[in-house]
Amino acid sequence: MKTLTKLSAIALVGAVALSGGAALAQEKIKIGVSYPTPTHAWASGMNWHAEKAEERLEALYPDVDLILVNSPDPGAQASALEDLVSVHQIDALVVLPFESEPLTDPVLNVKKSGALITVVDRGLSQPGIEDIYVAGNNPELGRVSAQYMKTRLSEGDNIVVLRGIPTLIDNERFDAFMAEMEGSGVNVLDHKHANWNRDDGFEVMQDFLSRFPDIDAVWAQDDDIAIGVVAALKQAGRDGDGMFVVGGAGMKEIIKSIMDGDELIPVDVLYPPAMIATAMDVTVQAFKSNGPVAGRYILGATLITPENAASFYFPDSPF
Amino acid sequence: MSEVTTNSELKGRSMQFDIKTAGPAIALLVLCVIGFLLNPAFLSEGNLTNLLTRSAFIGIIAIGATFVITAGGIDLSVGSMAAAIAGVMIIIMNSAVDAFGTGVATVLLGCGCSVILGFGAGLINGVLTTKGKIEAFIVTLGTMGIYRSLVTYFADGGTLSLNFDLRGTYRPVYYDSFLGLPIPVWAFIIVSVAGWFLLNRTAFGRYCTAIGSNEAVAKYSAIKVDRVKTLTYVIQGVCVSVATIIYVPRLGSASSTTGVLWELEAIAAVIIGGTVLKGGYGRIGGTILGALILTTIGNILNFTDMISNYLNGTMQGLIIIVAVMLQRASWGKSKIRTT
Numbered sequence: 001m002k003t004l005t006k007l008s009a010i011a012l013v014g015a016v017a018l019s020g021g022a023a024l025a026q027e028k029i030k031i032g033v034s035y036p037t038p039t040h041a042w043a044s045g046m047n048w049h050a051e052k053a054e055e056r057l058e059a060l061y062p063d064v065d066l067i068l069v070n071s072p073d074p075g076a077q078a079s080a081l082e083d084l085v086s087v088h089q090i091d092a093l094v095v096l097p098f099e100s101e102p103l104t105d106p107v108l109n110v111k112k113s114g115a116l117i118t119v120v121d122r123g124l125s126q127p128g129i130e131d132i133y134v135a136g137n138n139p140e141l142g143r144v145s146a147q148y149m150k151t152r153l154s155e156g157d158n159i160v161v162l163r164g165i166p167t168l169i170d171n172e173r174f175d176a177f178m179a180e181m182e183g184s185g186v187n188v189l190d191h192k193h194a195n196w197n198r199d200d201g202f203e204v205m206q207d208f209l210s211r212f213p214d215i216d217a218v219w220a221q222d223d224d225i226a227i228g229v230v231a232a233l234k235q236a237g238r239d240g241d242g243m244f245v246v247g248g249a250g251m252k253e254i255i256k257s258i259m260d261g262d263e264l265i266p267v268d269v270l271y272p273p274a275m276i277a278t279a280m281d282v283t284v285q286a287f288k289s290n291g292p293v294a295g296r297y298i299l300g301a302t303l304i305t306p307e308n309a310a311s312f313y314f315p316d317s318p319f
Numbered sequence: 320m321s322e323v324t325t326n327s328e329l330k331g332r333s334m335q336f337d338i339k340t341a342g343p344a345i346a347l348l349v350l351c352v353i354g355f356l357l358n359p360a361f362l363s364e365g366n367l368t369n370l371l372t373r374s375a376f377i378g379i380i381a382i383g384a385t386f387v388i389t390a391g392g393i394d395l396s397v398g399s400m401a402a403a404i405a406g407v408m409i410i411i412m413n414s415a416v417d418a419f420g421t422g423v424a425t426v427l428l429g430c431g432c433s434v435i436l437g438f439g440a441g442l443i444n445g446v447l448t449t450k451g452k453i454e455a456f457i458v459t460l461g462t463m464g465i466y467r468s469l470v471t472y473f474a475d476g477g478t479l480s481l482n483f484d485l486r487g488t489y490r491p492v493y494y495d496s497f498l499g500l501p502i503p504v505w506a507f508i509i510v511s512v513a514g515w516f517l518l519n520r521t522a523f524g525r526y527c528t529a530i531g532s533n534e535a536v537a538k539y540s541a542i543k544v545d546r547v548k549t550l551t552y553v554i555q556g557v558c559v560s561v562a563t564i565i566y567v568p569r570l571g572s573a574s575s576t577t578g579v580l581w582e583l584e585a586i587a588a589v590i591i592g593g594t595v596l597k598g599g600y601g602r603i604g605g606t607i608l609g610a611l612i613l614t615t616i617g618n619i620l621n622f623t624d625m626i627s628n629y630l631n632g633t634m635q636g637l638i639i640i641v642a643v644m645l646q647r648a649s650w651g652k653s654k655i656r657t658t
Contacts, residue, residue: 038476038477039471039476039575040476040477040574040575040576041476041477041478041574043476044474044475044476044477045477047476163628166628166629190624191628192621192628193628193631197574197576198570198572198574198576199569199570199576199577202569202570203369203373203617203621204621206369206373207366207369207618207621207622208621209365210360210361210363210365210366210369210622211358211360211621211622224478224576227570227572228570231569231570235494236365253480318474318475318476318477318478319477
């Protein structure tokens with residue numbers, strides 16, 4: 001159904017463009033948006049936000065044409081970038097690279113064609129290629145989580161940490177968290193990788209619960225892990241006594257339960273898939289605004305509380 | 320047990336057979352001792368229950384894999400199949416809420432569909448292998464990719480979640496106990512006993528072994544090779560569906576990360592248990608121990624911070640190799656040569 005409406009929308013746009021005449025079509029500002037095919041919840045949230053931003057921006061600026069392309073692997077993304085230049089002759093590119101190394105050259109080639117380059121989230125391996133950089137803030141996510149932990153806990157309290165997949169992102173979050181916790185007197189009993197998924201979160205937390213009789217709070221770093229952790233806490237009957245879990249990212253289910261005043265997951269720390277929309281906005285402004293837009297945009301890792309949760313809640317998004 | 324004691328009464332050459340069969344049991348025992356020494360809480364009732372319940376998924380799937388591997392095949396699609404079945408189950412149950420309410424009827428409908436799907440998926444693997452004359456490795460590599468991308472498609476790239484009220488009805492299937500044992504453990508026990516009986520006490524079991532050791536000879540012996548081989552994949556599919564039925568109530572969700580690498584864990588469990596990868600010899604009891612060993616390794620690694628998190632895979636790999644070496648290495652033979 002969804003694809004059908006999309007197809008008819010494309011047909012409609014095509015018809016309008018045709019009736020408008022070739023001259024008008026050529027004046028359109030073409031912006032290519034390239035990102036990995038969504039295979040997990042966060043990425044499909046990003047896909048949803050990209051489509052929303054496309055609709056909104058094209059309605060706002062009839063002379064702007066956004067072309068969304070997703071690719072299943074780095075090689076396909078490199079080819080997609082070539083097509084965007086040769087077939088669509090884009091004026092600007094918004095790209096979330098699959099991997100930094102293999103996509104640095106392809107993006108550089110797009111730049112050589114004269115297009116404006118916006119890189120999202122994952123930086124390229126060479127500096128200076130992108131005109132605009134939009135990203136979440138991984139160290140800040142760790143730091144904000146730790147700051148919240150410190151407001152709720154006192155000296156001698158015990159926490160456990162569940163980490164993601166062993167990667168640079170995970171290290172940045174974890175190191176910043178530990179640095180902020182230092183000197184607080186709160187004991188970090190142990191930290192294990194739960195690979196950003198619910199099943200591992202459940203199992204690692206079960207083992208932490210068997211191993212440590214006294215845990216006061218859990219830093220799960222990620223919302224999927226947090227859901228597994230909560231299931232394990234409930235199974236062991238240790239979800240009371242002020243126990244709380246801090247996740248991260250901004251999954252809609254978690255934000256909903258924060259809005260409803262859940263005490264087990266009282267807050268969340270934002271690492272939003274909607275950053276692609278920010279990047280698209282900024283890129284369009286490069287053609288529309290009278291103000292300069294080039295530069296680095298590092299989004300805040302906002303602490304989501306019951307008070308501000310509503311503005312981060314997108315019930316229609318898959319994430 | 321009686322088999323072991325009668326064997327140990329005999330002397331000499333039967334000793335090597337004894338070490339071979341006891342290999343997985345010894346490995347599991349050593350792991351448990353290590354776990355206990357690291358942290359006495361390892362042997363606490365809560366942890367042992369967690370361990371057994373967790374092994375149930377891989378264990379049940381591995382019982383099915385024992386049949387496939389014994390008959391000389393291989394099934395790489397089980398993890399993706401579990402994810403796809405879990406996804407479809409959740410969609411069916413969610414959409415049945417309007418018609419049947421959030422009671423037991425809807426859950427039973429979901430479970431029924433799960434078994435049908437497992438049966439069908441197994442049949443597809445089996446028929447493509449036997450009638451399609453494609454190597455099992457390629458067939459199941461193909462279906463692995465298909466099932467995995469289907470669940471991603473159904474979930475729109477995200478996560479499929481079970482209706483909240485329905486989760487309340489279904490939840491006990493994972494979390495409740497019967498006679499002191501969690502229900503998933505009972506499911507594991509029932510599937511194990513049925514599997515043992517089928518492999519060791521029926522003509523079908525002997526056919527599997529015969530086909531695995533020499534397919535051509537089995538064919539000349541008037542065994543319906545294609546039918547038996549197809550059936551092993553069907554058994555595998557049904558085992559996957561049973562594992563899925565007890566998996567879904569745990570977290571009430573399915574996504575593209577569900578069941579990732581379960582196929583390799585199941586195959587590892589089967590081989591650790593003493594079944595031969597190229598077929599012709601299968602042991603259900605060993606498979607059960609293999610599944611327990613794999614789960615215990617993960618559990619112990621969570622119980623200690625002595626080993627760097629980054630080396631978890633190394634520890635798992637080492638233990639798997641050592642466990643298989645315990646039963647394969649030719650120390651028995653060299654003894655005979657020297658005497």
